[in-house]
Amino acid sequence: MAERKVTVTSEVGLHARPAATFVQTAAKAPFDVMIAKVDGPPVNAKSILAVLSLDVEQGDFIVVSAEGEGADELLDQLVEIVSAP
Amino acid sequence: MGQVPTAPPPTLTGTGVSPGIGYGPARVLVLDVPEPEAGARHDGDARAERERAEWALEQVAADLEARGARVGGEAEQVLHAQAMMARDPELATRTGELIDRGVAAPRAVFAAFGTYRGLLAAAGGYLGERVADLDDVRDRVIALLTGRPLPGAAEFAAAGSGMGVTTPFVLVARDLAPADTALLSPDAVAAFVTEQGGPTSHTAILARSLGVPAVVGCTGATAIPPGVPLLVDGAGGSVRLSPPAHEVARARRVARAGRAVLPAVSSTQVSGSHLFRRGMTADGHAVPLLANIGGPRDVESALAYGAEGVGLFRTEFLFLGRAAAPSVAEQAEAYRAVFEAFPGDRVVVRTLDAGADKPLAFLPPSGVEPNPALGERGLRLLRRHRDVMNVQLAALAAAATKTSAKAQVMAPMVATAEEAEWFALACRTAGLASPGIMIEVPAAALRAADLIGAVDFLSIGTNDLTQYALAADRQVGSVAGLQDPWHPAVLDLVAATASAASGAGKGCGVCGEAAADPVLACVFVGMGVTSLSMAAPALPAVRAALIRHALAQCAAAASAARSARSAVDARAAAEAALSRT
Missing domain, CATH: 3.20.20.60 (Phosphoenolpyruvate-binding domains)
Structure with missing residues (x-):
């Protein structure tokens, strides 16, 4: 199981365009991808409604995790999306 | 929500807020899709019912995407985000679970959306505003499943691009939001008629600036059946349903004469x-x-x-x-x-x-x-x-x-x-x-x-x-x-x-x-x-x-x-x- 912990620096958090890009990227994976706020339950990272409902704002600390071939590359891409200004 | 439409009287009246005569078929924005009955069950074939729900969700997603591509720009992003909501895997799962328990597809969709609706509304701010987007997607899906006409954004898209509009139509709605009307083209709209609003409402201001006749505060307008020809007097405030041809001709003649008088006055002075x-x-x-x-x-x-x-x-x-x-x-x-x-x-x-x-x-x-x-x-x-x-x-x-x-x-x-x-x-x-x-x-x-x-x-x-x-x-x-x-x-x-x-x-x-x-x-x-x-x-x-x-x-x-x-x-x-x- 691969995992990344990262602080969200995107100005609008995981709302609006970054949320859409994040979900679309996760959705390409053939395996499950989860996202959680620290201390929060993980939710399906391929679900725009679940990701929006997390209400991730700039400065929040999140955990993304996945298991499968290519999981590390995918998680790196997701980290990049939430780290963009 | 959900009252049975009764035939409206031949003439409705409201407040004329943008002068001029407009004539064209009614396009009614149905913004309320009735809530599917709580306890509604399907006939026992859960698999067929699930497929029906999946079909409706996908239809709506594809439609939103297609309209987004036609409009372009920022509107495309909004519509694209709505399409993603319709294709949401968690939403599909919840809907499927409810259908497996016997719930009819429209009610299952309504309940599944409801979970997220509550979460977004509770978050407030930006997410709270997405509730309207989510409701729009939900209503489209339910409309499709229950054989009702789709809510109105198609009219806005058609009116904005001018595509698919051969005859200018009369846009009838409960009210028009500034974000909706920002995309409208005056060539596609013969008149506006709304049930709510007063002389300084956004509909009125928008109509005057576009030079489109408008009547606001017109009770009963959204019960007008779609396609009925309407003659709208934006000064007097009347909305005539299915008027005879000679009435239309006379109204247009009077409007032309009125327009001709004012420049004549000022140019002689x-x-x-x-x-x-x-x-x-x-x-x-x-x-x-x-x-x-x-x-x-x-x-x-x-x-x-x-x-x-x-x-x-x-x-x-x-x-x-x-x-x-x-x-x-x-x-x-x-x-x-x-x-x-x-x-x-x-x-x-x-x-x-x-x-x-x-x-x-x-x-x-x-x-x-x-x-x-x-x-x-x-x-x-x-x-x-x-x-x-x-x-x-x-x-x-x-x-x-x-x-x-x-x-x-x-x-x-x-x-x-x-x-x-x-x-x-x-x-x-x-x-x-x-x-x-x-x-x-x-x-x-x-x-x-x-x-x-x-x-x-x-x-x-x-x-x-x-x-x-x-x-x-x-x-x-x-x-x-x-x-x-x-x-x-x-x-x-x-x-x-x-x-x-x-x-x-x-x-x-x-x-x-x-x-x-x-x-x-x-x-x-x-x-x-x-x-x-x-x-x-x-x-x-x-x-x-x-x-x-x-x-x-x-x-x-x-x-x-x-x-x-x-x-x-x-x-x-x-x-x-x-x-x-």
Whole structure:
């Protein structure tokens, strides 16, 4: 199981365009991808409604995790999306 | 929700707010899809029912995506995000689970959306605003599953692009939101009819600026069956269903004759010179007549009606329906397009006026506002989001340097002298030499002498000034009777403002819808108002009224109106004073 912990620096958090890009990227994976706020339950990272409902704002600390071939590359891409200004 | 439509009577009446005759088939925006009955079960074939739900979700997603691609730009992003909601895997799972337990597909979809609806609404702010997007997707899916017509965004998309529209239609809705109507094209819409709203509602203002006839406050309008031909009288306020051909022909003839009269009056009064286009009283006192515009698309109409410039350039069109503020370059290009249409003339740009009834996703207020008209809006919001204002000022400064138009900037919703000074400093720092402020708050009108020192001009927004003076919400139809700029209290506030401006040797315009009333326009001029700005189609009538009356007569009308005790008496007194020779 691969995992990344990262602080969200995107100005609008995981709302609006970054949320859409994040979900679309996760959705390409053939395996499950989860996202959680620290201390929060993980939710399906391929679900725009679940990701929006997390209400991730700039400065929040999140955990993304996945298991499968290519999981590390995918998680790196997701980290990049939430780290963009 | 969900009442059985009954056949409406052959003629409905409301308030005519944008003159003209419109005729075309009704396109009814059904914004309410009834909630599927709680306990509704399917016939036992869970698999078939699941497939039906999946089909409907996918149909809606594909439709939203296709319309997004057709519209393009920021609207495409919004529609694309909605398509993602329809294709959401968690939503599909929840819907499927409910169907497996026997729940009918429409109810299952409704309940599955409901989970997320609650979460988003509880989060508030940006996410809270997404609830409307989510509801729209939900209603589309349920409409499809229950064999109802789809909710209305298709009409907006068709009206915006002009695609697929061969005959202009009459757009019928409960109400129209600014974000919806920003995309409409006047060529596709013959008239607007809404159940809610008053003379200063967004529908009314939009209709006047597009030159499209409109009737608001028309009870029962959304029960009109789609496709029924409607004859709309935007002055008289009647909406005739399935009129006989001779009635349509007669109405059109009368409308044409009415249009022909006004230019004839003014061109005989000021024989044939270029002065035809300059606003002035009978004794030659110049009153520039300017147009209110909502973007470059209104420029053509402003020029056609002889506007001597722009007194109110609303800039919200650049920001509506977007996730982030547009760049300096994009804004500058839009401003330049307007400046270049008015070489040598004044163009007064109002900075972004968000908040209250015009919320923007990226400019959230600091908290919940139980009374948004009294909350963080206009300049108040810009002070919290200075980056947005500074980008706009920079874009305006850039656009202004490359044009011969007299570009000016003003801020909305200024209440205090300190706010006026703060805005003026921000403008001058950005390189904009001639800042002004709007007077919409009674406090600012009463103490206009304190505010004017910091700025070059004042511009009175009569819609908000009336709303705040009479404590009558512009969006609430039941208090529309109080929304009357003829009320002597409003006239006193206008007079106080004009007098403070003239005492300081500065200009004071009126840019509210009240300036479009030819009699009230004379009264304002009589109080010392120096320019009038209005929806372009109103310019010929105001021009004709001014040229018939001397300044002293306008002053007498102002004095008579302010001596009255009610709006009705004020108007009658002013009309009497103006008809004396």
